[in-house]
Amino acid sequence: MYGLVILRRAAIVLITMLVASIVIYGALYLAPGGPIAFLSSGRPLSPSALAALRHHYHLDDPFLQRYALWLWGVLHGDLGTSLVFRQGVVGLLGPRLVTTAYLLVYSGILILIVGNALGILAALREGVVSTAITTTTAIGIAVPAFITAVVLISVFAVNLGWFPVTGSGSGFFDRLHHLTLPAIALALPAIAYVARLTRAAVAEELGREHVQAAIGRGIPRRKVIYRHVVRNAMIPIVTVSGITLASLVAGTAVVETAFQVDGLGSFLISSVTNRDFPVVQAIALILVTGFILVNVIVDILYGVLDPRVREAV
């Protein structure tokens, strides 16, 4: 029974990915000018040179055939060749993917720990603590990551010199050092958002009758909070945290550009500016895949945490 559910879920994911890949490939196929505009750099080409180029890049083949060719390549680990660098996209993306994954995991951990801790604290400690957290997070949400980035660079890198201004470093600890400010910049708005929603979720659970009933049964307050309040609030918190983590995928582009970190995000931006289509397609595909996967994980966790949902599926 549960196996069937998983199969159905997997099928939906596959179909979504397929649709996403068609949209990504198709959108760039439709782009005015297409790769020719880049390859010719705006210079007029002789008809024979043009024809040769078109033939080389399979531009005259029908759409579906070209898509199938591309997809076939993708499935075999061939993401095409960069128009700008004239080398395989896979080789270009490899090290950058590692950097971006590092950054994402780093800020993801910050968000989950700090965001949830602040939210729970704000819900449980009425008064000064709660007011301070609520006010700070209200402002935190309104500060975009790239502005946090320039402030962090100005204060901690330029003036205090604690962290490097740019770059992504090599090796685990050097990377940690280089990516700390970017991870914070990426995480801050999300921390504020998660903290607010966590606060709301915990406060709502606190007011529930079964929580009062548990206190009435003489269960110590700490146990009630841990077992009934926080445990139940985890259900909405996981959803919110998941959506937030998924949206970080786009945030990496901004933060990596601000800190001149050579990752997938900043590479996407430079490739968009250079109209390096194969690279844009590949990165878009990777980011959308990541986005979909995070959502699937959230869905599964949701079922694990809430028996009522498990039943309904």
Next chain:
Amino acid sequence: MSGLLRLEHLQVRLPIDGEPRTVVHDVSLDVSPGEAVAIVGESGSGKSTTLRAVARLLPPGSEVRGEVLFSGESVTAMGGRALRQLRTGGIGMVFQDARANMNPVRRVGDFLVEALVTNLGQSREEASRRVASLLQEVGIADPERRLRQYPHELSGGLLQRVMIAAVVAMEPRLILADEPTSALDVTTQAEVLALLDGLRRSRGMALLLVTHDLELAAAVCDRTAVMYAGSLVEEQRSALVHEAPLHPYTAGLIESSPHSAHGARRLPVIPGRPLSGLEVGVGCPFADRCAHVRAACRVATPPLHAVGAGSVACLRAEELLASGLEGVANGC
């Protein structure tokens, strides 16, 4: 008198729109060990608030005056540890809506053993065996399966049985029951109530039952206390309440109840609308609706005083009792 629970001039103020307002004005009541006492009243009479004050389950910002004594100890003065002890072995509470009072994402078994493991220090296996046999005792077949299920998989009647089992498992000396059956359908109501009554009798537990139903109170409880607008207006043996009500309000309740054997063509109604504790001014709170009102009734709130075997808060109680009190019938 060796009272188990003693309320002395209990007054409760609850925060309503941020302002503390008096919901319970004056309640004095005794419950002896093993005795069953009912508090009967309409919604807004403060009966549930009184019950929650006994368990110290009032919302933050509430103020309690007067005294709540549980086997001689002041509940209102209890600190964290003493309070937990009170809730562990002293009192157990059965709520109206069992579903809302159980954590929806934890198994029924977790709910049942939680207090046994946390507060009585029993092992999980020991506690599980104990609650399984208790579930059988409260009439739930296949307890092993039920323990593994979640609350949403059980019916309201079953959940209330589970709730009762959870309370009885802790062997409290006093069970507080807040409208335990009014969320259930009529046939289940009787079963669940009979169950609760049987279990507590066999174990010698006292019961303080809050309900709006005089008949039900009389069926289960030795004594009945009637509350109106935040004050106790009458208290006597349940058997006598029907035959010789002391307060005009009680008399009115009996006559307007569909169970009453008067055979009237039309059910009489108490004129006016029930007051809540919030709206009370000086004088008898029932004065405006009372067929026997005199000017003196509006001057001061009548104190609860002994009449016969019970007590009543009515200035004219003796006089009316002598002439055979009829509540509203002469008003209709």
Next chain:
Amino acid sequence: MSVIETPLPPHPLSPVIRRIRGVDLVTWFAVVVLGLLALIAIFGPMLAPQDPNATNLSAAFQGPSSEHLLGTDASGRDLLSRLLAGGRSALLAPLVVALAATALGTTVAVVAAWFGGFTDRALARCFDIVFGFPGLLLAILAVAVFGLGLLAPVLALTIVYVPYVGRIVRSGALREVSLPYIEAAKVQGFSGRYICLRHLLPNVRKLVIAQAVLCFSYAVVDVAAINFLGLGVQPPQADWGAMVASGEASLIRGNPEESLYAGLLIVLAVLSVSLLGDRLLRNADAVVL
């Protein structure tokens, strides 16, 4: 006799909230800031004391002076003039996004709620699919397809924000449709269009306005990010988001003014708009189904 008194928990913002004419201070702050920013967006370019694009390399990185009230940037351009000129793209583009997404989202939501059944399920499913997709990512991809400039991001962001309005307005409209007065209007023979325009829409208008304002605040962030990334407005045109980026070079040399001033204006805009949106939403007592 004993008394237990637990003090009432104070309102989280009680020391801050002072009411003026029944409106709390935070809302006043938001409205005033928003008004000032709107003035900049409309009249800013005319108020600029100097040509915002006039470069003068010999006057680069100057501090505040009588000639340049806020100093100059790396190319010696007057910062005050650039800040005044840069509000238009930073605020008007998001405004277009918010208005378009609200119009589209409300229409679709009311149509879905009115027809119900399959139409409703299909449209709601569409909302769910688009909802939550990062707007910025779609805007970046749109630039990849259609080229640099604000047109493509504005279109992409509009599409992404349609469900933000649509989902919440749909739930409000569904609640409204289930009320007996709508049935009564149908029985009286009014057309669906008439009932929707005359009854449904006015009754969900608070929700619509609140969501539109919130969308505006999200769009300000996203548009600023697009301009920061250099995918939107192109140099030498002044824009707050772009100025945060162009100021980074001087910031690393220890002159953070350009980035910080532009960033501050963006933060003020987002903060005031989102505060206003939150309050409007609370006022509309939204229930999301």
